[in-house]
Amino acid sequence: SQQGEEDPQALSIQEGENATMNCSYKTSINNLQWYRQNSGRGLVHLILIRSNEREKHSGRLRVTLDTSKKSSSLLITASRAADTASYFCATGTLQETSGSRLTFGEGTQLTVNP
C-alpha cells in the first residue's frame, strides 16, 4: 500500500513564485527522497534526505524532514516554466530480504505559468 500522501494534488503558480509540496508518511524510514516526472516518462531523482537530517538544499530546492510528525516538504524557489512536472516523494526503508525499498506518494502536479 502507498505510504506517502502528498498535498496538494495539483498546484498552479506563476513563474518566479515559490512552490511548496508536502508529504506525509506512516512508518519509520531510513530516508525520504523526492523525484520529478515529466509527462509520464521516467523519474529523475532530485534530492535525498536521511532520517537523521532535518534540512537539505540543492540549488533552488529545499527539503525539510520532521520525523516526529512523519512529514517532509519540498520547496522550489524562483520557479520556472520548465519546472512544470509531477513531483513524488518516496520513503526509503530497508527490508530483510530484498534490501532497500522505495514507497511512493501520490504525487503533486505542478504547473508553472510563464
Next chain:
Amino acid sequence: SAVISQKPSRDICQRGTSLTIQCQVDSQVTMMFWYRQQPGQSLTLIATANQGSEATYESGFVIDKFPISRPNLTFSTLTVSNMSPEDSSIYLCSVETGMVNTEAFFGQGTRLTVV
C-alpha cells in the same frame, strides 16, 4: 550513477497477448525493481529482481502474470502476460547502486495500451 535503457518505449497490444519489456543498465547492479504506474496514479512496486534468485513479488502481483527474468547483473525483463485493458499502464524499471540511502535511477518507461 546508472543509465538505463528500457524498451519498447510504448506499445499497443491486443488483449490476451503478452508483452516483454527489456531493461538494460550500463553498469552491474545487484537489485533491479519493476514498477507499474496506472494512468494518473503513483508508482506501485511489482517486484524486486536479484540476479541468481527468484524475483520477490509484492502483494497483488504474481509470477504467472508478471514473469521476470534476471540473467545477469545488467539486464532484466518483465513480461505482462495474457493482457487485459486493466493492464494499460506505464511500466518502469529501476536500479539502486548502493544498499542504503542511495538514489534510484529509472528507465524512461514503457507506455502500454491494451485494446
